[in-house]
Amino acid sequence: MQELPSGLRDWALHPADKKAPGFARYAEHVIQSQHADIVVTNHAVTVLNALTRKRLLQFGGSGIPVWMIDEADRLRTSAESLVQDGVSLHRLNTLLQALRLAAPSIITEPVIADTTALFNTLVAHRKPESKLLRDMPQEVIERLAGAHESLAPLSSALTQWLDQLDPMVIDLDLRDQALELIENLESFNEFVESLRSAAQDEPHLKITLVAWSDKKHWPSLICGSTNPGYVMNRYFRAVNEDECSPQAVMFTSATLRSFSSSSRALRSGRQADMQDIEKELGVFNRTPGVIPAPPPFSPRS
Known part of the structure; x- marks a missing residue:
């Protein structure tokens, strides 16, 4: 280690008076x-x-x-206090709803149903006394698996869909929403992989799964332990x-x-x-x- 912990550069433990x-x-x-x-x-x-x-x-x-x-x-x-919000399920659902009419063959009804079910399940399991859900109920695990199965192929499918559109006629807001959705989908997939890796490496560890926004009370997916x-x-x-x-x-x-x-x-x-x-x-x-x-x-x- 190249430097001392916070504080030791200015103070050192010593029985003598600091003026000695x-x-x-x-x-x-x-x-x-x-x-x-x-x-x-x-x-x-x-x-x-x-x-x-x-x-x-x-x-x-x-x-x-x-x-x-x-x-x-x-x-x-x-x-x-140091745990940061990860994948915002509220934003993910909002983007899926906004693009479902533009890309109905990709964002299908089962996709909407699975992500909505995951969102509602997490909300139902929220504990008012804590903004973190430290244990994973079996129902949450099942909903998470279902949502991941539906969402996993969407990132590449939306990327191909964007590449096929004429850049001269595509609505810029629609393109920006699609790019943001792709980013959110990739983050969701990374979260699931992190969750699987942590469960495999340390099966005894209780994973912190969800953090709620202090202001809007929307759940976000994170992976870690406090x-x-x-x-x-x-x-x-x-x-x-x-x-x-x-x-x-x-x-x-x-x-x-x-x-x-x-x-x-x-x-x-x-x-x-x-x-x-x-x-x-x-x-x-x-x-x-x-x-x-x-x-x-x-x-x-």
């Missing part, structure tokens, strides 16, 4: 050597680095002894022989047991998130619920 002569020297050493005894990150930095596959656990070829993650109860919230345990595990997946893991990880939170700052349901959800982390990392370390004790603290000279 040794502090500046210690901070400079941390920056130059990329070695630290303790690294502290908050929920946002932790998730952002995980989802962008940045490695904050390796400094100059050696792992950090202690990694402290503050506001750990907000890891799922941070992950959800499970805090999965997010954390991305740090520990070795991509080469040089990957290093911390000797101890500490999760801190001021709100997990605070009765004044959060409701009972919210606390329960956050405690469940911490259990997800313990389960996921326990599977990796093969010692569920056990956190190894760190070695005696000794700042590197």
Whole structure:
């Protein structure tokens, strides 16, 4: 890793006062050597680095002894805020309806019926308390498979249809709509392939399937997971022989047991998130619920 996590370029952990002569020297050493005894990150930095596959656990070829993650109860919230909308089913349906009269042999009644059924099924399964559908009900899986079977050949068919039209007489708005529809269809096919690949590579993973727009409440298809345990595990997946893991990880939170700052349901959800982390990392370390004790603290000279 070429640079330190957010914040460590300006601040370094040191027992001395920041005005003490040794502090500046210690901070400079941390920056130059990329070695630290303790690294502290908050929920946002932790998730952002995980989802962008940045490695904050390796400094100059050696792992950090202690990694402290503050506001750990907000890891799922941070992950959800970073998940982007994918294929807009509302826009896909709108474009299909707009072009069905112009290309009736391609956009047939079964195509309209399958995509409308998928849209309505997703709306029916929406949970008001969350803008994400984290589990895939069997009905949704079946509707998704039906829609993909109908939509898969449309992209190439519409491309050929456009090529055959006279560019001098074709309506420009119609052409733009057709091009946008082709782009949406390709995104839909890519989504399905990503979903299949994720299910095959990690069958235990619960895929986040749908995100709802905050304003218009329309579902969009995405592929990923906001499970805090999965997010954390991305740090520990070795991509080469040089990957290093911390000797101890500490999760801190001021709100997990605070009765004044959060409701009972919210606390329960956050405690469940911490259990997800313990389960996921326990599977990796093969010692569920056990956190190894760190070695005696000794700042590197």
